[in-house]
Amino acid sequence: xxTNEEMxxxxxxxxxxxxMLRHAIDHMPEQIDRRTALxxxxxxxxxxxxxxxxxxxxxxxxxxxESPVRCxxxxxxxxxxxxxxxxxxxxxxxxxxxxxDVRFRQGALRELxxxxxxYDPFISPSTRNKAETLRPAITQQEASGLSAAVELSDALKGxxxxxxxxxxxxxxxxxxxxxxxxxxxxxxxxEAMVHFxxxxxxxxxxxxxxxxxxxxxxxxxxxxxxxFLDKYFRYFGHLPLGGEFxxxxxxxxxxxxxxxxxxYPAKVWSWARKNGSPLATYHACQLLLGHQARLSGSEKRVxxxxxxxxxxxxxxxxxxxxxxxxxxxxxxxxxxAPGADGERVxxxxxxxxxxxxxxxxxxxxxxxxxxxxxxxxxxxxxxxxWRTCRPPVSGSSLRYATLYLPSIWAxxxxxxxxxxxxxxxxxxxxxxxxxxxxxxxxxxxRLDGLEPSASGKAYAFEYPLGEFHAAVVQMASRRKTRKxxxxxxxxxxxxxxxxDQVRWLHTAGDKEAVVLALRAxxxxxxxxxxxxxxxxxxxxxxxxxxxxxxxxxxxxxxxxALELVARDExxxxxxxxxxxxxxxxxxxxxxPEGRKILFDMIVLVSISxxxxxxxxxxxxxxxxxxxxxxxxxxxxxxxxxxxxxxSWVASRMRGIKCVLYxx
Numbered sequence: 001x002x003t004n005e006e007m008x009x010x011x012x013x014x015x016x017x018x019x020m021l022r023h024a025i026d027h028m029p030e031q032i033d034r035r036t037a038l039x040x041x042x043x044x045x046x047x048x049x050x051x052x053x054x055x056x057x058x059x060x061x062x063x064x065x066e067s068p069v070r071c072x073x074x075x076x077x078x079x080x081x082x083x084x085x086x087x088x089x090x091x092x093x094x095x096x097x098x099x100x101d102v103r104f105r106q107g108a109l110r111e112l113x114x115x116x117x118x119y120d121p122f123i124s125p126s127t128r129n130k131a132e133t134l135r136p137a138i139t140q141q142e143a144s145g146l147s148a149a150v151e152l153s154d155a156l157k158g159x160x161x162x163x164x165x166x167x168x169x170x171x172x173x174x175x176x177x178x179x180x181x182x183x184x185x186x187x188x189x190x191e192a193m194v195h196f197x198x199x200x201x202x203x204x205x206x207x208x209x210x211x212x213x214x215x216x217x218x219x220x221x222x223x224x225x226x227x228f229l230d231k232y233f234r235y236f237g238h239l240p241l242g243g244e245f246x247x248x249x250x251x252x253x254x255x256x257x258x259x260x261x262x263x264y265p266a267k268v269w270s271w272a273r274k275n276g277s278p279l280a281t282y283h284a285c286q287l288l289l290g291h292q293a294r295l296s297g298s299e300k301r302v303x304x305x306x307x308x309x310x311x312x313x314x315x316x317x318x319x320x321x322x323x324x325x326x327x328x329x330x331x332x333x334x335x336x337a338p339g340a341d342g343e344r345v346x347x348x349x350x351x352x353x354x355x356x357x358x359x360x361x362x363x364x365x366x367x368x369x370x371x372x373x374x375x376x377x378x379x380x381x382x383x384x385x386w387r388t389c390r391p392p393v394s395g396s397s398l399r400y401a402t403l404y405l406p407s408i409w410a411x412x413x414x415x416x417x418x419x420x421x422x423x424x425x426x427x428x429x430x431x432x433x434x435x436x437x438x439x440x441x442x443x444x445x446r447l448d449g450l451e452p453s454a455s456g457k458a459y460a461f462e463y464p465l466g467e468f469h470a471a472v473v474q475m476a477s478r479r480k481t482r483k484x485x486x487x488x489x490x491x492x493x494x495x496x497x498x499x500d501q502v503r504w505l506h507t508a509g510d511k512e513a514v515v516l517a518l519r520a521x522x523x524x525x526x527x528x529x530x531x532x533x534x535x536x537x538x539x540x541x542x543x544x545x546x547x548x549x550x551x552x553x554x555x556x557x558x559x560x561a562l563e564l565v566a567r568d569e570x571x572x573x574x575x576x577x578x579x580x581x582x583x584x585x586x587x588x589x590x591x592p593e594g595r596k597i598l599f600d601m602i603v604l605v606s607i608s609x610x611x612x613x614x615x616x617x618x619x620x621x622x623x624x625x626x627x628x629x630x631x632x633x634x635x636x637x638x639x640x641x642x643x644x645x646x647s648w649v650a651s652r653m654r655g656i657k658c659v660l661y662x663x
Contacts, residue, residue: 035098035150054096054104057083062096062107065114075118076169077162078178079111090175092166094153102141105149109135119165124196127159160186160193168359171367179370186356187328187378191336200351201235203344205245205458212245220254225264228254229271229283237279238350239398240286240412242460247283248290265299277358278318281306282409286460289420300425307417308432310410311439318361321375323407325353328379330402331386334393335646342396349402385641389607389649390566395525397450401461403523404446411443412460418468426472437472440465448517450524499531505557506544515556522560529564533573536561536580546584551593558601566608578605578614586623599630603660607652612659619661635660 061069061081071080077093093115096108112131116122123131130152137148156162166182185193205212219231232250243249265288272284288295288303295303310319329349334340360371393399401408414436417426426433444465457463496504498521501514508514521527535541546554558581565574584590585598602614618627638657642650 035153054099054101055083057081058091058096059101059103059107062104062111065111074169074172075115076165076172077115077156078166078169078173078175080173090170090173090178094156097138097149097153097156098146100146102139102145105145106139109138115165119161121161122165123156123159123162126196127155127162130155158185158190158193160189160196164355164359167356168362171359171363171371174364174366176366176370179367180374183371183374184378187374188332188382189352194333194348194352197348197351200348202239203347204341205239205241209244216245216250216253220250220257222257223254225254225258225267226271226274229268230275233275233277233280233283237277237283238354239347240282240409240460241458242412242415242462243457245458246290246460247287251287251291260294265295269302276361277354278322279354279409282310282413285310285413286416289416289422292420292422297425300422301429304417304422304426304429304432307413308435310407310413311435318357319407319409321360321372322353322357323405323409324375324379325357326350326402326408328375328382329353330399331382332378334391335382335386335389335649338391338393338648340391340393342393342399345393346396346399346402381644384637385645385649388604388637388641389645389652390562390604392566392569395523395567397462397524398459400450400520400523401447401459404519405461406442408461410439411447414440414443414468415460415463415465418465419463423468423471433472440468440472445513445516446520448513448520450520450526498527502532503535503541505535506541511545511549511553512556515553515560519556519560519563522563525567527564529568529573532561532564533577536573536577539583542580542584543587546581546598547587547590547594549594551591551597554594555597555601558598558605562601562604562608565605574609575611578602578609578611579617581605582614582617585618585627586621588623595626596630599627600634603634603656607656610652610655612656615656615659619659631660 057069058081061067061079064070069081069083071082071088074080078090079093079096081089081091083089093108093111096104096111099105099108109131112123116128121128134148134152138145138152163182163185167179167186170176170178170182201215202208202212215235216232219228219235223231228250229247232247236245236247236250241247268284268287272280285303285306288299289307292300292303326346326349329352330346333345333348337345360368363371401411405411417436426436443461447461447465450462498514498517501508502518505511505514518527518532545557549557561577565577568574581598581602585595585602590598599618602618606612606615618624619631635657638653638660642653642657645653
């Protein structure tokens with residue numbers, strides 16, 4: 001033994017650590033929460049036990065929901081008590097569960113049972129099973145009862161449904177601090193919190209064809225129209241399904257046992273209004289568009305107006321919140337579970353989005369301020385982390401649409417309208433026609449490059465919009481003589497494969513149209529990576545596209561390449577790509593804006609491939625001073641993001657940070 005530390009026995013070291021901890025916490029008992037105090041007490045780390053006892057009036061409130069001490073017996077995990085005449089106190093059910101007094105723990109379990117009857121579900125199946133397993137131990141006076149209570153309290157605090165119920169209750173009671181606490185857990189769930197999503201009934205329509213066909217058939221048996229629509233929405237409503245699993249096709253199956261009646265369109269709209277979710281309005285539109293031949297002229301006009309309204313700002317906040325939430329959840333789930341199935345993650349994201357958004361639709365203005373603020377913060381954080389360290393995820397058109405379409409639902413409605421062949425009617429409705437014509441451009445540009453699977457069309461937005469776009473714009477400007485471009489005529493190579501279009505991109509007039517299509521194809525898995533890498537290896541191509549191209553085209557091009565790099569983990573080109581970008585960034589003819597975009601992409605690709613040599617090449621080369629400012633920005637950004645990043649992301653960013661210095 002050569003050092004003082006080595007001379008200490010293990011027991012002596014433990015005693016020393018205990019004394020240090022006792023000294024540290026002796027002067028701040030009010031900062032120790034109940035759970036921590038129980039663990040400290042169990043391990044004899046407190047000089048004296050802390051007093052966490054409740055007044056006897058609290059016991060009555062826990063045991064009797066009708067107790068006068070309880071201000072409001074609302075559904076949720078919070079008990080709102082009136083312990084003084086002028087003040088209300090909200091106490092989480094978990095707090096009573098951690099009481100040393102076994103009577104409070106027993107009362108907390110009874111309240112948990114009561115809430116499970118009021119809410120369906122109030123907690124996840126795994127937490128419910130844990131509660132039943134631990135119940136006998138929790139209701140015992142022995143120390144083991146407290147250990148079991150701590151275990152159950154941890155499960156409840158980390159339960160998605162428990163926290164979702166807390167969001168709704170704290171919003172109804174306008175308890176802003178509690179609402180923030182519950183929202184942050186729901187918006188940024190751990191992997192364990194959302195493990196139940198693996199049991200979702202739908203996650204990949206084409207891969208689940210037999211199972212979902214059977215489920216649709218069951219939904220159509222012996223149901224009234226509203227009951228049938230409720231069941232369809234419960235299972236499939238969070239996704240804009242097309243083809244055989246769409247609401248229109250499900251309605252066709254239902255009509256086999258229920259003959260058509262002229263009252264059905266009105267009943268469908270009535271159901272959508274009663275449902276309350278804007279997604280119900282979409283499915284009502286989709287259903288009636290699929291059966292437009294049965295509608296009267298006035299009913300068709302109502303239908304077209306509703307589709308047009310989805311493209312306007314009517315109800316925009318409710319639609320946009322769902323799209324923002326789904327994109328946030330998609331990014332977050334990819335970060336906490338890298339290597340996941342892209343389509344499954346996107347389907348989970350829409351399910352989570354709809355559950356929280358339905359809750360938020362009923363919030364008061366005061367609660368809505370907190371709600372929108374927390375969504376904005378969480379979404380910005382997940383976007384920055386996800387973009388900085390792109391996880392490897394399998395290709396999926398649903399994932400791409402979730403991340404990049406302004407509104408997957410508005411775009412899907414346009415696709416269904418295009419498929420319904422109502423062009424002649426639209427030609428008579430000038431206001432709606434103008435609105436739809438203006439709304440078509442973004443989805444046409446962003447959806448070019450998506451191709452339905454050979455086994456069928458799973459989602460409504462996969463229907464090609466180019467010809468419909470041309471027809472609508474031509475109707476809107478029929479007095480003009482100019483020709484209208486379709487989505488495939490946005491570039492000079494409409495008949496070539498996406499790989500060939502990229503290979504000859506340096507000769508194309510409209511490069512942005514090609515790289516938008518490449519981005520869509522790369523996210524959906526519809527492009528072979530090798531031809532793309534070969535294009536990057538061509539010096540003339542790099543100079544024309546990466547140096548002389550528009551900043552927007554460069555950003556889109558490298559973003560598509562980044563997605564391919566993240567997924568194509570075994571390809572040698574992963575190590576070459578950042579150096580190809582570095583050559584372009586060091587080109588003296590490059591603009592400051594273009595150079596910054598390329599440096600950003602070099603850092604992102606380097607993080608993805610876990611390599612620093614391309615960054616060193618720039619910051620050690622003759623042009624290193626040109627990159628000093630952006631390198632400093634990246635150092636600050638990584639320092640800010642690292643504490644909030646998953647461990648695998650943080651480890652990659654730390655390696656990059658070490659080389660972001662100009663020498």
